[in-house]
Amino acid sequence: MPEFIDPSILIFVAFGIVGVAVAVTVGFFVVDRITPVVAKLFGGASPVSRLEAEVQRVLPHRRQAEEDEDDDLDDSTASLLSVLPGASIVVDDDDEVVRASPAAYTLGVVIDDAIADERVLEQIHEVREHGGRAQFNVETRTPWQYEHAFDDLGAEAKERRRRRSVTRPNWLKITVGRISDRFVVVMIEDLSDVIRFAQTRDSFITNVSEQLLKPTEALMNLADSLEQGGGDRERIARDARQVRTTCGHLNRMVSDLLLLIKAQEPITPSAANVIALREPLEAVVAAAEASAADRGVHLSLTGDVDIRVHGDTEQIRIAVAKLVDNAVAYSPDGGSVTIVVRAAQDGGTVEIRVIDCGCGIPQQEQTHVFERFYRGSNQNERTQDGIGLGLAIVKHVALTHHGSASVWSRVGQGSTFTLSLPVAR
Template sequence: MKGRSFFRTIQVKLVIIYLLLILVAMQLIGVYFISTVKNSLITSFTNNLKEQADILAKFAAPSLLPNQEGDGDSADNTTEDLNLVVRNLFSISGAEVQVLDANGKVVATSLQVHQSNIGQKNNSLAVRRALQNIPDNEEEIIDEDNTRKKRIALPVTYNDKVVGAVYVVASMTELYETVNRVNQIFFSGTLIALGLTGVLGILLAHTITSPIQGLTRQAEAVADGRFDLKAPVLGDDEIGRLSMAFNDMTIRLKEALSANEEENEKLVSVLSNMSDGVVAADERGVIIVWNRRALEMLEVDTLQDAKLSELLILTPDKLAEFEQGRGGTIVLNRGPQEDAGLAESGDSVLKVTFTPIHRRGKGITGMIAVLQDVTEQEKLEQSRRQFVANVSHELRTPLTTIKSYAEALGDGALEERDLSTRFVGVISNETERMIRLVTDLLHLSRLDSNQAPLRRRQTNIHDMLDEVADRFSFQLRQKSISATVGVERGLKNAWLDRDQIDQVLDNLISNAIKYTLDGGQIGLTARRTADGGSIEISVKDTGIGIPKKDLTRIFDRFYRVDKARSRNMGGTGLGLSIAREIVRAHGGTIALYSELNEGSKVTFTLPLLQEGGDPE
């Protein structure tokens, strides 16, 4: 694997390219050069043979005239002279020269071993062509010894008459050995050239690949998030300018990533601290981004790979409608549904606003859903509607009574003194009831709008509780209810609004007397809390108690456990609500504990303050 990677490097590729170019160039040059040298040598060799053969033909022409055949001695002398000339003057190394007469018979030969061929006829094609006065008779042959030879036959003419032929067979071994030596020299030169080219190629390739390797290391460092390294700039050439451009790009990329990270941190911080939940989905509807508030609202641990349509219970048609338009809004109810209403059931109401994500050239690529918890708003709206309905109901009942009795008086009951007196008394009681209702409502309104400032003064706790018991002594004696007052030892004074706390205690004692059967008991106690920073006042009775299902709403305005009985007892349903607001204005808390048919206990705490408002 490493070998394959090595041969894929640019340096090796450049060296291989250099070597291939040199090799191809040398091969082309070698083929051309050796071919030229070979042709030149062969041509020179052939011309040399032809020149010597031509000289021999001119020399031998007079000796081959037919008129010499009759004189035997003269013919023998001529033959001996030709043999001497052929052997001495026209000897060619490794070559055989024959002089033939007009009949193709050998007259003289240059080789001593072939002297027996004198007088024999040479039947070669070249000789026959030469005797026919055809000048161009040359060819290359390979003899039995696998030796390449050149064969030439020239006609011998005298007075334009063919009187014989000169036949030359010369070995070309030395010529081809010369060509082979040239080939070897050229091959050696090629190897030397390739070696030098390889070394120079490596050096030259290194000058190119070294900056590229630096750029590669820089790119890997940038990919790993390290922007401090810089690519080396080794010159002002193209690679140098590329290195400078890459360094500049690295700086700009670092700045861009820093800005992007800063924006991402801002976005994450905004999403994490938003009071609304945010959920983003891609074009497939798969959730890809969410914040912590969204998990809390949807009561899930994670939204990884969740579908937006399944999570928010969206039909495909509704989702397509949001995507095709500019978004939309739905209200999502989560939690158990009960008939008791939103305040009791613990449901959460989410308002979900959908906004499609548009990308230029690609259309809609996702959807953003913003979740708002409107549970409190719905509760407030429900409370407002219920409050209006309760006020309307509380006012309508006495107004109806007053109207009916006034109409009766107008119809003649006024003439009957006893009847009219009773009717006037009923009208007066209902009027007083409406006055108490309006007074309580105004008091609550002032408390809600902080228009009832506290007038704190130093108050003795024991005296305050005793006075409350005294105020209700008559009602207690009427129902034979025993009342006890207990104050923790050492607890004397507290800094509070005496009038408003008296109103709280009066309301609690009044309720205790109303719902305690004859012969029951009521206890008022006061003590310090465990931390010593607050006072805890409790009103406990042995009355009929309150069902558990009503405990959570007992402090709601106009809420009554037994509506008919409470109204007959003269209650407006606002007493405990007023008490809670007064205690809250003092910075305390109030709570009610009750068991059905066993009794109830209302406890409220008030901070122990000195006249400066500092804790005691």
Template sequence: MTWVHVALAVLVTIIVLVIAVSRSYALGRESGERDTLAGQGSDSGSLFGTDVPVREAEQGLIDVMPSEVIVCDGNGSVRCSSKSQVNVDVIENGWIVKDEILDILHVVVENGGVREREMCVSLDLTRMSSAISGRGVTAGSSAPSDSYLRVRVGHICDGLYAVFINDVTEQRRFERMRRDFVTNVSHELKTPAGAISLLAETVSDAADDPGAVRYFAGRITKESARLTELVTHLIELQRAQDAPAMLKAQRISAMSVVRAAVGENLVQAGAKHIAIRLSLRGEQAPVDADAAADDEAQRDIAIMVDRETLTMAVKNLVENAIRYSPEYTTVSVSVSLCKDPSSMTIRVIDQGIGIPSASLDRVFERFYRVDPARSRATGGSGLGLAITKHCVQECGGTISVWSREGEGSTFTIELPVAPEPDDDDGERADDGEAPGETVGAPGGGDAATQE
């Protein structure tokens, strides 16, 4: 073999090696790029695919998370966040403004790891002014109050941190209601039961003193009545929660319900020299149905409810108004149409001690009392308004309260007006009224008296 053949062989070998090395480099580079795209994403794609917009995917993921999310740097400068009322109160001009959250963030920046804490954030009235209204608080809704937040902070990457916020205010509120309920019902049952037991022993020791026996017997009777009232209210509350009142609804007169409720409280009102004033569509009406004017039936308002359930609700409102009003004052009960004639209201207005604004959203809770000592002195069980709320809701209505300390309270029941009966058969539905009495159409009467 000549040197020419050797040179050609070497040249071919070099060419083959160069091609092999070039091909291996290209394959390795392609494999590395695929691994990078699959494992870390790229500038033009996201974790969900190369054709998914990164910003839209990131914001969408943040918005659907169960917790409110804020992504920020170590100083609290916000890069992005989920859109929620909680974050609106936490973020201002692109910065986290709550010192409690910033304290946790700084600990994570300095020490690393993930930190979690529950905190109470005081109400900012300037931010919540739109939620505060002079129209009162509807049963079941919450007045603006301090918030309880569970905050979790952790490091993401490159000096960025994630702040997760869960609003646990309602959970804490429910726990407080449950704790108060157990405490109050235990106290309410224990107090009269213990008093009856003690008084019975005292009567036994004073058997030779007729005056003392009569006195202690009267005390026993009073405590027994208190215990009976509490048990009765518990039964009524359970019935109001379980009974489907709308299944027994019938077309009835609103004034007949109000008069029945007022009638059950006339003795208590008379004992305190409290006058009860009724009005129908802005015009004064007599308490006694027999003294009603002939045209009242035409001005009356028909509603589709269960008579017994709604009567219980109004009776409790009137009873409360009498109980917490001073002597020689007036309790007013009105029946009128709303601005929207498809709805009507029953209002109970007193001139009593009023309710503090901080308690307005809690007065419909079971056993909640604004002033426990005064309530027990006046004989209240703390269940009347809870029963009323359930009764009204079962009738398809809502109840709200407005009050100011020293100026009295106004409780408003709003119900839908019953539709006009079908006249094809020439008969009305059962109005629950005396023979010959009819209920006026919703649009009748003087429009100026409508609300």
């Protein structure tokens, strides 16, 4: 047995890490699945209910002021539509929306008293002409004015968010039917949460399984080398290095999963959790300076770093560190990475921007970069072993702190990631 390696200890440690990874995998799904259930049990208002309540205020004036003088729906039909689950829309023979649930607006099916989705409108025409019922699925986007209806932002901040914010699609099941010679009803079932969870689950299982296979394969190679014997120190050392590398990679994945789980817990603003940004941001710069200096990347921190927010110092430090590490990794040798801190014009939020001059992100990939395990096409030798959880952690830290995360990028020009947080009052 070579003196420079103790395979029993190495194998024990590696399998210990694999065990932790499996435990975290199970724990992740338990937390991810039961969090909304717990919120409902304790009476917490969901973001969707808050949104729909606010949309009642910002709907077109016609929905608020107009009575039944222009429609001929009988009372029993109107009452039935009001108690049906999901959202409903009633369209007259001029394709004008005469009644619509608030969710029809928030889901992007109705805009300004008109059907906004072409496929839904086509099926309305078909059913009106030939009768029967049509059922199909569509994908929509929530209009910006409804998505951020309850954000307490000034005009400038809202415009910046409109340009940069990453939005998620709505997956809807649509049923269209005729209820009279004049009126057609559109019923909407929102399947977004179900589909999103299924996608996340499948992606999670696939990616974690792939990560768990790598150290297992490395351990098998090391075991083969030890069984064959013959004193091939070079081969054993090579296999041992591979075990160390894959275990390190798995260890980073486990750490990121634990951070992601922790970032699901909302922060309640109070006098006890008011922090200045200087400490976590200076800690990020200090930790990243060595790796940046190795490649001649200039790292700087500017702006009003003494702004105070409500939050968890460690979570904010980790979120900004993920952005800075990415910026350094994607920057060319001799490039620069800048952290800029500034308050929005309305004074309600503070923006932490991490700016690089790297390769940039293709436009079609920008809506996916905050998704768990998503890996873009612009990988290099420094990023190819990444897991794809860093920006998901950033997003969830932002949401936990009642803020937002956004990206601006152009291929060949670099990227700017912005973490926006409410200023402490």
